[in-house]
Amino acid sequence: xxxxxxxxxxxxxxxxxxxxxxxxxxxxxxxxxxxxxxxxxxxxxxxxxxxxxxxxxxxxxxxxxxxxxxxxxxxxxxxxxxxxxxxxxxxxxxxxxxxxxxxxxxxxxxxxxxxxxxxxxxxxxxxxxxxxxxxxxxxxxxxxxxxxxxxxxxxxxxxxxxxxxxxxxxxxxxxxxxxxxxxxxxxxxxxxxxxxxxxxxxxxxxxxxxxxxxxxxxxxxxxxxxxxxxxxxxxxxxxxxxxxxxxxxxxxxxxxxxxx
Amino acid sequence: xxxxxxxxxxxxxxxxxxxxxxxxxxxxxxxxxxxxxxxxxxxxxxxxxxxxxxxxxxxxxxxxxxxxxxxxxxxxxxxxxxxxxxxxxxxxxxxxxxxxxxxxxxxxxxxxxxxxxxxxxxxxxxxxxxxxxxxxxxxxxxxxxxxxxxxxxxxxxxxxxxxxxxxxxxxxxxxxxxxxxxxxxxxxxxxxxxxxxxxxxxxxxxxxxxxxxxxxxxxxxxxxxxxxxxxxxxxxxxxxxxxxxxxxxxxxxxxxxxxxxxxxxxxxxxxxxxxxxxxxxxxxxxxxxxxxxxxxxxxxxxxxxxxxxxxxxxxxxxxxxxxxxxxxxxxxxxxxxxxxxxxxxxxxxxxxxxxxxxxxxxxxxxxxxxxxxxxxxxxxxxxx
Numbered sequence: 001x002x003x004x005x006x007x008x009x010x011x012x013x014x015x016x017x018x019x020x021x022x023x024x025x026x027x028x029x030x031x032x033x034x035x036x037x038x039x040x041x042x043x044x045x046x047x048x049x050x051x052x053x054x055x056x057x058x059x060x061x062x063x064x065x066x067x068x069x070x071x072x073x074x075x076x077x078x079x080x081x082x083x084x085x086x087x088x089x090x091x092x093x094x095x096x097x098x099x100x101x102x103x104x105x106x107x108x109x110x111x112x113x114x115x116x117x118x119x120x121x122x123x124x125x126x127x128x129x130x131x132x133x134x135x136x137x138x139x140x141x142x143x144x145x146x147x148x149x150x151x152x153x154x155x156x157x158x159x160x161x162x163x164x165x166x167x168x169x170x171x172x173x174x175x176x177x178x179x180x181x182x183x184x185x186x187x188x189x190x191x192x193x194x195x196x197x198x199x200x201x202x203x204x205x206x207x208x209x210x211x212x213x214x215x216x217x218x219x220x221x222x223x224x225x226x227x228x229x230x231x232x233x234x235x236x237x238x239x240x241x242x243x244x245x246x247x248x249x250x251x252x253x254x255x256x257x258x259x260x
Numbered sequence: 261x262x263x264x265x266x267x268x269x270x271x272x273x274x275x276x277x278x279x280x281x282x283x284x285x286x287x288x289x290x291x292x293x294x295x296x297x298x299x300x301x302x303x304x305x306x307x308x309x310x311x312x313x314x315x316x317x318x319x320x321x322x323x324x325x326x327x328x329x330x331x332x333x334x335x336x337x338x339x340x341x342x343x344x345x346x347x348x349x350x351x352x353x354x355x356x357x358x359x360x361x362x363x364x365x366x367x368x369x370x371x372x373x374x375x376x377x378x379x380x381x382x383x384x385x386x387x388x389x390x391x392x393x394x395x396x397x398x399x400x401x402x403x404x405x406x407x408x409x410x411x412x413x414x415x416x417x418x419x420x421x422x423x424x425x426x427x428x429x430x431x432x433x434x435x436x437x438x439x440x441x442x443x444x445x446x447x448x449x450x451x452x453x454x455x456x457x458x459x460x461x462x463x464x465x466x467x468x469x470x471x472x473x474x475x476x477x478x479x480x481x482x483x484x485x486x487x488x489x490x491x492x493x494x495x496x497x498x499x500x501x502x503x504x505x506x507x508x509x510x511x512x513x514x515x516x517x518x519x520x521x522x523x524x525x526x527x528x529x530x531x532x533x534x535x536x537x538x539x540x541x542x543x544x545x546x547x548x549x550x551x552x553x554x555x556x557x558x559x560x561x562x563x564x565x566x567x568x569x570x571x572x573x574x575x576x577x578x579x580x581x582x583x584x585x586x587x588x589x590x591x592x593x594x595x596x597x598x599x600x601x602x603x604x605x606x607x608x609x610x611x612x613x614x615x616x617x618x619x620x621x622x623x624x625x626x627x628x629x630x631x632x633x634x635x636x637x638x639x640x641x642x643x644x
Contacts, residue, residue, distance in 0.1 A: 071271065186275045187309035188332070189322030195268040 001054040001148070003045045004108065006101060006115040006131070007038040007073060009066040013120050017229040034069045037116025041176035043183040044146045045114050046077045052148060055079050057108065061089065061100055067199055074194035075186035082108075086203035091217030094122070098130030099214040103207030105135060112153060113173040117142055128175035138168045141175040263562070272328050276335035279308060280343075288340035291471035292616050297422050298471055301343055306377020310347060315355060319367055321375040326506075330513040330568040337517025338524070341620030342471035344517055348510030349418040350374070353628075354381025354427055357448065357503045361491035370425055370450060382423035383507070384414035384477050385500050392633055394429075394500065395444060399479060401430040406486045408449060410479040413461065416627070420475025421460045426451045427503070428477070429496045446496030450488045457482030468619035505581045507628045509567045512584040515592035515624035516564050519557050522592075522599040522617045526550060530602055546602060553595045560588040579641045586634035589624035596621040 011017070011030035018026040034042075045056045058073040060066050061084040070081035084104045092100060105113065113135075115128035125141070132139035144163060145156040155174055157164040186194075204215070213219050241249055254260045265273070283304050291298045305311055313329035315321020322328075329351060337344030355374050358366055373379040390396035399412025410430055417426075432447040451458060461476030491499050527550065530541035540546050567584035570577040596618035600607035607614050625631045 068267075068271075071267070075271065075275075185279055185308040186271070187322060188272050188275065188313050188324045188328055189309055189317065191268050191271045191275065192322070192324050192328075195271075 001048070001052055001111050002109050003048060003054050003056050003112045003114065004105060004110045005038070005042045005045045005056060005058050005073070005078070006113065006128070007042060007058050007060050007069055008035045008116070008119050009033070009060065009062050009069040010035045010119050010121045019227065019229075032065070032068065034072055035116050035119045035121075036178040037118060037120075037176055039116075039183045040178045040180040041114040041116050041174075042073055042076060042078065043181045044143070044174075044176055045112075046184065047181070048112075048146070048148055049077065054111075057082065057110075059084065059101065059104060061085070061092075061097060061104075070199050071191075071194040072186060074197055075190035076184055077190065080200070081197070082200045082202060084202045084207075088204050088212075088216045091220060092215065093220035093222035094124050094126040094130060095221055096215050096217075096219040098127045098134055099210055099219070100207060101127070102131050102134035103210035104202055105131070106208035107202075107206065111151075111170040112148075113137075113171070114146075115173065115175050117175045117177050125175070128173060132173035135171075135173070138172040139175070140166050140168055140172065143174045143176050144180055146174055146176070146180070269328060269331065272324070273331050273335065275308075276310075276332045277338075279305075279310075280335045280339045284336055284343050285339040288342070289611075289613065289616065291340065291342055292468075293470075293610070295465070295470045297473045298340075298343060298346075299422070302346060302377070302380065305343075305347065309377075311350060311377030311380075312355065312371075312375025314351065315359065315371060315375040319359070319375055320372040325568075326509070326571040327565060327568040330509060330564060333510050333513040334517040334520070334564070337514040338521035340471075341514060341518050341617070341623075342469045344514040345418060345469055345472050345511070346380075348507065348514055349383060350381045350423075352507040352510040353383030353418075353503055354423070354425055356506050357383075357427055357490060357499055358450065360502070361448070361495075361499055362450075363487075365487070366450065366490065374425060379424035380419055380422055381425045381427070382417055382419040383427045383503065384417050385429045385504075386414060386416050387412070388415050392630060394497070397429065397431065397444070397446070399428070399430040401432050401447060401449060403432075403486065404483075407483045408486060408489065410449070410451070410457070410482040410484065412479055414477040414479075415461075416464060417475055417477050418472055418627075420473055420477060421463070422473045424453045426453070426477065427490065428479075429500045432493055432496070445494040446500070447493050448490040448496040448499045449484060450490050451479075451482070451484055455482055455484050466623075468616070468621070468623050470619075501578075504628055505576075505578045506571060508581040508585040508634070509564065509571060509577075511624055511628045512560075512564045512567065512581070512588040515585070515588040515621065516557070516560050518617050518621050518624070519553075519560065519588070519592040519595040522596045522614055522621075523550070523553050523557060525612075525614055525617075526553070526599040526602050529606075540602070549598055549602060553598060556591050557595065560584075560591040563587050578637055582629070582634040582637035585624075585629065586631050586638070589621075589631060592621035592624050593618075 009032050012033045018029040020026045048054050049056050056078045057080040058078045059082045118125035129139045140155045142158045143155045144158040147154045152169050154167050309322045312321035313324045314326050317323040333344045333348050358370050374381050387397045401408045401410045428449045428451050431444045433445045457480045459478045461478050464474040530546050533540045563584040567580040570580040599614045600618050
C-alpha cells in the first residue's frame with residue numbers, strides 16, 4: 001500500500017499573527033512549524049504503516065526552506081519526501097496550489113492521499129478536496145478516524161454534533177483533523193537518518209498535465225483585499241430562563257441593538 | 261572552527277525541548293515533592309528513543325553521536341534535574357562500559373534491551389567507606405566453579421532498585437608489590453536484578469534530584485554467571501575510571517541544563533516582577549546579574565560540548581570531561597543561588613521551580629567525582 005501525505009510549513013500562530021505593512025503575513029517573523037492538521041494526517045499514515053508496512057511519502061509545495069518539515073516528517077517515520085518548489089509557483093491561492101500538487105501527484109503511485117483539513121495560516125480547508133477533484137478520486141473530509149479494510153478505507157467523518165461512518169474504495173483522499181490523534185515524537189536516530197536521505201525536488205517542468213495559466217499568482221483567481229488575525233470574541237452573557245421568558249429576553253436584546 | 265550546530269543537531273534540540281516542555285515539566289514539581297520515580301516519563305522516553313541515543317543501531321540504539329545525547333540530558337535538566345540524571349546514569353554509566361568493554365554476547369544480551377529502554381541501567385562503585393577514595397572499596401567477588409560470588413554493599417546508587425542491569429565493581433584479588441605493599445585488584449561485573457543474594461537496602465532521602473531513585477545495594481553470597489565479568493579480570497578500576505570520564509560529561513550537561521533553566525525563569529520573572537514602580541529587570545543590578553549568568557552559562561556550554569565532541573573523537577578525554585563537569589557544576593550552583601536571590605522571598609518558596617533547581621544543582625558538584633576530584637584530574641595532567 002502506498003500513502004501520500006500532503007503537508008505544509010506554516011507560521012506558528014500560537015503566539016499571535018504578525019503582518020507586513022502591506023497586509024501579507026510576516027512569515028520571517030514567526031516560527032515555522034508543520035501544520036497541525038497535516039501532522040495528524042501524517043500520524044494516521046504512520047499508524048497504517050506500523051500495521052500494514054505501507055510506504056509513506058510526504059509532499060509539500062513551498063519555499064526551499066520547507067525542506068525542514070519534510071525532514072521532520074521523515075524523522076517521524078515517513079519513507080520518502082518530495083518538495084515542489086519553483087519561482088513561478090509563488091503567490092498561489094488554493095486553486096493554483098491544488099492544481100500544482102495534483103500535477104506533482106500524477107507522477108507517483110498512491111492508494112491513499114491524506115491532507116490536513118486546513119492550514120492554520122489560510123484556514124480555507126479547500127486544497128485537499130480540490131486535489132481530489134483534479135485527480136478524479138473520491139474525498140472524505142474531516143476524518144476523526146481512519147481504518148484500512150482490504151482495498152477500502154473506513155472513515156469517521158466528524159460533524160459538530162455527530163459523525164458519519166463512510167467507506168470508500170481506494171484510491172481516495174482523506175482530510176484529517178488535528179483531533180484525529182496525538183502525533184508521535186521524532187526519534188533522535190530518525191533525525192540523523194532524515195538528513196542522510198535525499199529529498200526529491202520538483203519544479204514547474206515536473207508537473208504533469210498542468211497549464212501555465214493555472215499556477216502561481218497569475219493562475220490564482222482569488223484576490224486578497226485584506227488579511228487580519230482572528231478577533232477574540234468576548235465571554236458573552238449566559239442567562240437561564242424558561243422558554244417564554246427566553247423569547248421575550250432575546251427579542252428585547254435584538255430590538256435594543258436595532259437588529260430588528 | 262565553527263561554533264554553530266548543524267541542522268540535525270538543531271532539530272534534535274527542538275525534539276528534546278518539545279518533549280521536556282510537554283512531558284517532563286508538568287511533573288517536575290510533583291516528582292520532587294513526593295520523591296517519586298517518574299516511571300511514566302521513562303516509558304515515554306523509551307518510546308521516543310531517548311534511552312539509547314549514542315548507541316549504534318545494530319545494538320538497538322539511535323546511532324547518534326555523544327553530542328546529541330548530551331543535548332538530550334541538557335534539555336531534560338532545564339525543566340527537571342531528576343529526569344536528566346536518570347538518562348545520564350543509564351546511558352553513560354551502564355550502557356557505555358558494556359559497549360566499550362563487553363563481549364559480543366554481552367552487547368547483544370544487555371545493550372539491546374537497555375538501548376531500547378526496555379531495561380534500565382545503573383552503576384555501582386561507591387561504598388560507605390569508599391567515595392573519592394574508590395580504592396578503599398571492600399566488596400569482593402570470588403570465582404566458585406561457573407559462578408562469581410559477590411559479597412559487600414554499595415551505596416548512593418542512582419537508578420537503584422528501579423534498574424534491571426547493574427555494573428558492579430568488586431575486588432577479585434589482592435597482590436603484593438615488591439615492597440610488600442598490598443594492592444587490591446578490582447574487576448567489573450554485570451549483575452541482573454533478581455540475582456540470588458542481591459537485594460536493596462535503604463532508600464536515601466536527598467536534598468535534591470528527589471525523584472531519582474537512590475538506594476543501597478546489598479550482595480550476600482550473590483551468585484552471577486562466570487561470563488558476566490566485564491572486561492579482563494583485574495581491570496575493573498581503569499574500567500570504572502574510564503566510565504566515569506563519560507559519566508562526568510553527562511553530569512556536566514545536567515548541571516548546564518539546570519543553570520539554563522534557572523536563567524530562563526529569572527528572565528521571565530524579573531520582567532514581570534515590579535518593585536519601586538518598575539520591573540526589577542529595569543534595575544541595573546538585575547541586568548548585570550543576568551549578563552554575568554548568561555556569559556558564564558555560554559562558557560559552560562562550550563566546555564560541555566567540547567568534551568562531548570572529544571568523547572566522539574578521542575580515546576582519552578578525562579581532562580576535557582573534568583573541566584566540563586567542574587565548570588558546569590559550579591556554574592549551576594552559582595546561577596541557581598543568584599536566581600533564588602533575584603526571586604527574593606518567592607525564590608525560597610517551594611511553589612517556584614527555582615527553589616528546586618538550587619537544591620538539584622548542589623549534587624552536580626558532588627557525584628561522579630567532586631569538584632575537588634575534577635581539580636585533581638586537571639592539575640594532574642598539567643603537572644605530569
